[in-house]
Amino acid sequence: xxxxxxxxxxxxxGIDKSFxxxxxxxxxxxxxxxxxxxxxxxxxxAGKSTLAKIIAGVLVPDAGIVESEGVPVTIPSPTAAHAxxxxxxxxxxxxxxxxxxxxxLYLGRELRRGRGLDEATMEETARRVLADLNARVPSVRVxxxxxxxxxxxxxxxxxxxxxxxxxxxxxxxxxxxxxAQSAEVLSHILRLxxxxxxxxxISHNMTDVxxxxxxxxxxxxxxxxxxFSGQGSSYEEIIAAITGATTVAGRSPxxxxxxxxxxx
Amino acid sequence: MEAVxxxxxxxxxxxxxxxxxxxxxxxxxxxxxxxAGVVETHPASRxxxxxxxxxxxxxxxxxxxxxxxRRHLTxxxxxxxxxxxAEQRMPLPVDHRVDTGLDRAALLVVELLERVGASxxxxxxxxxxxxxxxxxxxxxxxxxxxxxxxxxxxxxQVLSKRLARPVVxxxxxxxxxxxxxxxxxxxxxxxxxxxxxxxxxxxxxxxxGRLHRGYAGTAGEIGHVQVDPSGPICRCGNRGCLxxxxxxxxxxxxxxxxxxxxxxxxxxxxxxxGDPGCRRVVADAGDRIGSVVAALATTLNPQAIVVGGELAExxxxxxxxxxxxxxxxxxxxxIAPVEVLxxxxxxxxxxxxxxxxxxxxTDMAADGLTVASSPSIEGDPT
Numbered sequence: 001x002x003x004x005x006x007x008x009x010x011x012x013x014g015i016d017k018s019f020x021x022x023x024x025x026x027x028x029x030x031x032x033x034x035x036x037x038x039x040x041x042x043x044x045x046a047g048k049s050t051l052a053k054i055i056a057g058v059l060v061p062d063a064g065i066v067e068s069e070g071v072p073v074t075i076p077s078p079t080a081a082h083a084x085x086x087x088x089x090x091x092x093x094x095x096x097x098x099x100x101x102x103x104x105l106y107l108g109r110e111l112r113r114g115r116g117l118d119e120a121t122m123e124e125t126a127r128r129v130l131a132d133l134n135a136r137v138p139s140v141r142v143x144x145x146x147x148x149x150x151x152x153x154x155x156x157x158x159x160x161x162x163x164x165x166x167x168x169x170x171x172x173x174x175x176x177x178x179x180a181q182s183a184e185v186l187s188h189i190l191r192l193x194x195x196x197x198x199x200x201x202i203s204h205n206m207t208d209v210x211x212x213x214x215x216x217x218x219x220x221x222x223x224x225x226x227x228f229s230g231q232g233s234s235y236e237e238i239i240a241a242i243t244g245a246t247t248v249a250g251r252s253p254x255x256x257x258x259x260x261x262x263x264x
Numbered sequence: 265m266e267a268v269x270x271x272x273x274x275x276x277x278x279x280x281x282x283x284x285x286x287x288x289x290x291x292x293x294x295x296x297x298x299x300a301g302v303v304e305t306h307p308a309s310r311x312x313x314x315x316x317x318x319x320x321x322x323x324x325x326x327x328x329x330x331x332x333x334r335r336h337l338t339x340x341x342x343x344x345x346x347x348x349x350a351e352q353r354m355p356l357p358v359d360h361r362v363d364t365g366l367d368r369a370a371l372l373v374v375e376l377l378e379r380v381g382a383s384x385x386x387x388x389x390x391x392x393x394x395x396x397x398x399x400x401x402x403x404x405x406x407x408x409x410x411x412x413x414x415x416x417x418x419x420x421q422v423l424s425k426r427l428a429r430p431v432v433x434x435x436x437x438x439x440x441x442x443x444x445x446x447x448x449x450x451x452x453x454x455x456x457x458x459x460x461x462x463x464x465x466x467x468x469x470x471x472x473g474r475l476h477r478g479y480a481g482t483a484g485e486i487g488h489v490q491v492d493p494s495g496p497i498c499r500c501g502n503r504g505c506l507x508x509x510x511x512x513x514x515x516x517x518x519x520x521x522x523x524x525x526x527x528x529x530x531x532x533x534x535x536x537x538g539d540p541g542c543r544r545v546v547a548d549a550g551d552r553i554g555s556v557v558a559a560l561a562t563t564l565n566p567q568a569i570v571v572g573g574e575l576a577e578x579x580x581x582x583x584x585x586x587x588x589x590x591x592x593x594x595x596x597x598x599i600a601p602v603e604v605l606x607x608x609x610x611x612x613x614x615x616x617x618x619x620x621x622x623x624x625x626t627d628m629a630a631d632g633l634t635v636a637s638s639p640s641i642e643g644d645p646t
Contacts, residue, residue: 138274139281179368180375183354190355207364210357214525229525231358
């Protein structure tokens with residue numbers, strides 16, 4: 001239940017980030033609670049991936065406050081993000097094709113027993129995590145290169161679950177997948193939500209977004225441009241906010257110089 | 265067996281991995297099952313090495329089933345013995361679009377055929393379940409506005425054009441009633457009512473062992489029986505329908521101020537976990553649905569009433585007040601009081617019903633094994 005937990009699992013306030021003359025994010029606000037799927041949508045260059053990278057600790061914001069369960073924190077590195085319980089799956093998945101599923105899941109944090117690796121425990125946990133997701137990966141000992149796009153996405157999502165994260169960030173998880181594979185990934189997202197994780201979903205596909213999101217946050221030219229209920233709002237409202245046909249009341253219009261030049 | 269069904273098809277080596285058995289054991293089991301005609305093996309290759317692909321045996325082709333819910337789409341393939349060969353569920357948005365939905369359904373059917381290693385020629389027919397009353401003669405939704413944006417679309421025709429196969433369409437509660445009658449809780453009953461309490465509310469009626477759809481498909485539409493003359497306007501255009509009181513939107517609105525924004529699944533889970541607010545909402549819905557079903561049961565006098573749909577997953581939280589309400593409103597029959605049963609097929613009732621409908625549309629005998637068949641309409645596979 002999202003029975004109004006008092007503190008959001010992660011909150012970002014007034015985030016600014018610029019790359020030289022390009023202002024990628026301006027005063028961005030984002031809150032996410034446990035047991036909630038928040039979709040981050042916007043045009044190319046709206047700042048979605050920049051925001052994801054800030055949450056993942058890849059980029060450091062120029063200004064703004066990040067709070068984890070109400071406590072101000074800084075995320076200077078991906079390791080720090082991991083320690084805060086934030087796991088991110090980027091578009092390229094970052095899997096090693098030549099390694100098998102178990103090795104990919106434990107890449108860089110292999111379990112050890114004595115001098116060797118604790119293969120048995122790793123394999124068992126890998127199976128359990130994949131089963132928790134209802135993932136259809138027949139064998140955990142095949143190289144990742146033999147898996148389909150959807151199965152690779154399943155492995156990448158399963159990897160995030162090993163650290164029992166509070167927040168899972170998924171960057172375009174259904175891009176370039178077939179319909180059956182997208183169906184699988186969307187089901188995983190609902191499963192993550194049911195398991196009590198906070199999920200941030202970045203996607204272009206309005207149908208996918210509205211299928212699983214509890215809340216849709218629109219970014220436009222690096223600024224918040226509206227927050228919509230995933231259940232109550234229509235395609236038209238969200239798309240109007242993405243394209244700028246509607247703007248959030250009280251915000252100044254985007255300066256002409258900033259148009260179409262934001263960096264990723 | 266379970267592993268083969270779950271993955272649709274997989275090689276013997278993968279099967280050993282998935283089941284935790286040794287490859288030698290798997291090989292022996294597969295040989296035995298092949299001998300018994302339960303599974304089939306096909307030569308395949310995995311990462312350049314030869315392998316044996318194991319799938320469930322399909323002697324007489326496969327039939328497809330598609331279920332559209334308010335928030336999901338399920339596509340399954342089955343064989344003539346009603347065994348589900350492969351299944352995929354996909355979440356859908358509120359008020360999902362008809363063009364996107366039908367397109368995805370068609371693609372999913374084709375992808376599932378690939379998953380079980382079948383060619384498109386092996387597909388015989390497809391049955392479709394919709395959460396709206398369907399007119400059997402025209403195959404269109406009989407009441408305007410019940411599914412936003414789907415009015416005037418000939419669902420069967422659009423899909424059969426895409427798949428080049430005959431497509432039959434029916435209401436989801438009707439198909440669930442059919443499935444429970446053929447395979448589930450009411451196998452031994454002649455007259456039964458299936459009540460589907462989910463995002464919407466509907467009923468399927470089986471009389472004398474046959475599905476009763478009514479002249480234009482709206483029989484059993486209990487969701488649109490008026491329960492509150494001064495209630496809000498329903499999607500169908502009438503006022504104070506049962507669905508405006510126990511539909512998911514109404515139920516979720518009741519907990520919004522106390523629990524925040526929930527989904528129907530959250531509400532059901534909350535009731536199962538013992539959250540008092542969620543239990544109360546579901547229990548009151550059971551009471552309200554019971555009073556409407558009582559009127560239907562008084563008219564039809566069924567042997568049994570089966571309750572299914574998402575709300576029924578709360579078990580006695582829904583069924584207790586439902587039974588109590590029936591007892592108070594139903595004409596007391598001392599000789600043979602009506603039985604109230606939980607759905608045996610659960611969330612799979614609708615998809616199994618769609619499979620049964622698709623099967624009945626082929627010229628195959630009920631047991632499916634004696635008569636060879638061909639699709640009744642030949643078309644170019646696209």
